[in-house]
Amino acid sequence: MSSRVEATLDACRTEGRGALVGYLPLGFPSIDESIEAAVALVENGADILELGLPYSDPVMDGLVIQQATEKALANGFRLRDAFGAVKEITDRVSAPVLVMTYWNPVVQYGVEKFARDLKQAGGAGLITPDLIPDEAQQWIDASDKHDLDRVFLAAPSSTDTRLAETIRVSRGFVYAVSTMGITGARADVDTAAHNLVSRLRNAGAKHVGVGVGISTREQVVEVLDYAEGAIVGSAIVSALGDSGVSGVASIAARLSGRSEVQGVARHT
Amino acid sequence: MLRDEQGPYFGEFGGRFVPESLIAALDELSLAYDACKIDPGFQAELMDLHRTYTGRPSIITEVPRFAAHAGNARILLKREDLNHTGSHKINNVLGQALVARRIGKTRLIAETGAGQHGVATATAAALFGMECVVYMGEVDTVRQALNVARMRLLGAEVIPVTTGSRTLKDAINEALRDWVANVDNTHYLLGTVAGPHPFPYMVRDFHKIIGEESREQVLEMTGALPDAVVACVGGGSNAIGMFHAFLDDPSVRLIGYEAAGRGVDTPEHAATITKGRPGVLHGARSYMLQDEDGQTLESHSISAGLDYPGVGPEHSWLNDLGRAEYRPVTDDEAMHAMRLLSRTEGIIPAIETAHALAGALELGKELGPESVILINLSGRGDKDMETAGKYFDLFDGVES
Ligand SMILES: Cc1ncc(COP(=O)(O)O)c(C=O)c1O
Numbered sequence: 001m002s003s004r005v006e007a008t009l010d011a012c013r014t015e016g017r018g019a020l021v022g023y024l025p026l027g028f029p030s031i032d033e034s035i036e037a038a039v040a041l042v043e044n045g046a047d048i049l050e051l052g053l054p055y056s057d058p059v060m061d062g063l064v065i066q067q068a069t070e071k072a073l074a075n076g077f078r079l080r081d082a083f084g085a086v087k088e089i090t091d092r093v094s095a096p097v098l099v100m101t102y103w104n105p106v107v108q109y110g111v112e113k114f115a116r117d118l119k120q121a122g123g124a125g126l127i128t129p130d131l132i133p134d135e136a137q138q139w140i141d142a143s144d145k146h147d148l149d150r151v152f153l154a155a156p157s158s159t160d161t162r163l164a165e166t167i168r169v170s171r172g173f174v175y176a177v178s179t180m181g182i183t184g185a186r187a188d189v190d191t192a193a194h195n196l197v198s199r200l201r202n203a204g205a206k207h208v209g210v211g212v213g214i215s216t217r218e219q220v221v222e223v224l225d226y227a228e229g230a231i232v233g234s235a236i237v238s239a240l241g242d243s244g245v246s247g248v249a250s251i252a253a254r255l256s257g258r259s260e261v262q263g264v265a266r267h268t
Numbered sequence: 269m270l271r272d273e274q275g276p277y278f279g280e281f282g283g284r285f286v287p288e289s290l291i292a293a294l295d296e297l298s299l300a301y302d303a304c305k306i307d308p309g310f311q312a313e314l315m316d317l318h319r320t321y322t323g324r325p326s327i328i329t330e331v332p333r334f335a336a337h338a339g340n341a342r343i344l345l346k347r348e349d350l351n352h353t354g355s356h357k358i359n360n361v362l363g364q365a366l367v368a369r370r371i372g373k374t375r376l377i378a379e380t381g382a383g384q385h386g387v388a389t390a391t392a393a394a395l396f397g398m399e400c401v402v403y404m405g406e407v408d409t410v411r412q413a414l415n416v417a418r419m420r421l422l423g424a425e426v427i428p429v430t431t432g433s434r435t436l437k438d439a440i441n442e443a444l445r446d447w448v449a450n451v452d453n454t455h456y457l458l459g460t461v462a463g464p465h466p467f468p469y470m471v472r473d474f475h476k477i478i479g480e481e482s483r484e485q486v487l488e489m490t491g492a493l494p495d496a497v498v499a500c501v502g503g504g505s506n507a508i509g510m511f512h513a514f515l516d517d518p519s520v521r522l523i524g525y526e527a528a529g530r531g532v533d534t535p536e537h538a539a540t541i542t543k544g545r546p547g548v549l550h551g552a553r554s555y556m557l558q559d560e561d562g563q564t565l566e567s568h569s570i571s572a573g574l575d576y577p578g579v580g581p582e583h584s585w586l587n588d589l590g591r592a593e594y595r596p597v598t599d600d601e602a603m604h605a606m607r608l609l610s611r612t613e614g615i616i617p618a619i620e621t622a623h624a625l626a627g628a629l630e631l632g633k634e635l636g637p638e639s640v641i642l643i644n645l646s647g648r649g650d651k652d653m654e655t656a657g658k659y660f661d662l663f664d665g666v667e668s
Pocket residue numbers: 355356381382383384385459460461500501502503504505506507572573574618620621646647648
């Protein structure tokens with residue numbers, strides 16, 4: 001098994017830095033704009049893309065992402081559109097693309113078929129916020145067969161036994177949830193994040209991404225001091241909602257510590 | 269024995285499809301509940317509360333004037349409407365509140381549709397001196413405004429939920445989000461037999477007293493088991509509480525009535541088992557109403573308490589086994605039955621409950637005059653006067 005996400009995280013580390021993982025939902029505000037925004041996100045510094053599939057009951061998400069995905073669904077987003085969008089994005093940028101999805105859409109599409117179609121579209125794997133390893137056998141089999149990454153979540157409340165199991169079944173990275181809560185910008189990164197990553201290290205984790213509540217360059221730098229990846233979502237979604245694709249380009253450049261924005265002319 | 273099933277799975281249904289952040293709390297709850305279940309002290313405390321506070325055992329009322337419209341079958345009502353707070357919901361709430369207190373939680377949160385579960389939770393919070401927050405879809409805060417006032421008078425904070433379809437399903441989402449952020453001091457007091465393990469199993473256990481009492485009462489009254497035991501099904505708590513004691517009595521037919529809203533051939537219904545298919549919603553695999561992509565569909569029912577696109581996993585299992593049947597009842601049929609019971613017997617049922625009554629009107633004709641039908645009268649209709657007033661034009665017009 002070779003993981004493109006792990007290879008990317010390792011390459012960043014070799015360059016002496018951590019990776020920026022940028023989240024956007026597909027279909028917000030439209031399929032086309034979400035594709036342009038995803039491309040701009042990579043062109044301006046995201047090393048890995050996390051593309052969310054809009055879902056009717058996103059229990060892990062705060063208001064910003066809830067409202068964006070609700071809008072995507074109201075605008076007619078369909079699951080079958082996702083694979084074409086992933087294909088177009090992976091044709092245009094080289095950063096690995098992980099899809100973030102709640103579990104029921106995958107079940108209804110067919111776990112095996114979903115894995116096959118995601119692979120064909122150039123996707124690197126899945127992040128599954130409401131699928132725990134205990135319930136994931138079908139997905140573990142399908143992702144092995146199609147050589148896809150599977151990113152499971154670890155929480156400050158997880159026991160050591162559960163952390164060990166999560167590390168064992170994850171591929172790509174382990175998603176360390178920084179705080180006991182849902183997605184959305186927060187003033188400070190919870191100290192629980194650092195503790196959780198230390199516990200994951202002790203249990204043998206080589207690749208860890210920290211997410212939930214990270215929205216500024218300072219927070220990204222702080223997290224990348226102890227983790228391979230910093231995951232930013234709501235702040236990027238807000239920028240897209242407020243200022244369109246050029247807003248995404250600016251915030252991506254800021255989050256990745258670049259002084260200049262790439263390709264904005266094309267997006268404005 | 270079917271009665272021995274304790275989750276996490278009921279056949280292929282159930283499980284735990286929730287964010288990892290909640291697993292520690294669910295494990296803590298499972299352990300605590302399993303300990304309470306075999307602890308005579310806990311059981312005695314709960315039974316004492318039921319005797320001195322809930323008003324258990326609830327009585328059985330035979331309703332011959334109503335039964336005259338149901339093929340003259342013998343119809344018996346298990347009067348959960350006479351419980352303190354007006355419905356079966358209190359059985360589960362007192363049980364869970366005691367468990368929550370044992371594990372040191374000081375704050376109760378709940379979702380509510382009709383408001384009955386919210387009122388029961390606010391009541392328990394007042395009784396035990398705990399903080400209480402109830403999430404309620406904005407649509408439901410309007411149609412059950414009386415219950416919003418009751419909860420606030422009891423000292424609970426009621427938060428209207430304005431995302432998604434603004435009904436029960438979205439209230440559950442908000443409660444789950446609150447719980448993820450506050451698990452340290454908070455117990456999520458889920459109001460039906462849905463959700464991740466251990467909820468379907470624990471909530472069922474707290475309600476199975478309904479069927480256990482009924483089974484003895486009916487045997488004493490009639491000398492035999494009833495031919496059919498029926499209940500309305502939203503998430504399924506009053507129905508499973510009634511069915512459970514009869515699961516291993518093969519001669520007893522078990523029938524759950526789902527809300528067919530404006531009809532199962534329209535998109536506006538909540539007939540989850542009749543029209544849905546298995547999927548994952550609110551932490552469990554079960555039947556649910558969903559589109560081709562697995563997006564949850566909005567349900568419709570005139571009764572807020574049945575207006576839910578999911579159903580508890582144990583019901584999905586009983587359906588697939590063929591042990592229980594699930595049939596649809598429309599808004600109009602339920603409202604007709606509500607008025608009929610009011611006028612023939614002087615008992616005003618909740619609109620949720622009226623779905624089971626409407627079902628029994630047909631079932632009685634099917635089974636004939638020798639048959640005995642036991643109905644779980646899950647709640648009283650006071651909370652529904654706004655809806656009934658509009659439906660029957662009771663406020664200023666001449667009744668239609
Ligand atoms: C009186 C009454 N009956 C039935 C229900 C439906 O819930 P369940 O199917 O869990 O019994 C409700 C829910 O609010 C209710 O208030």
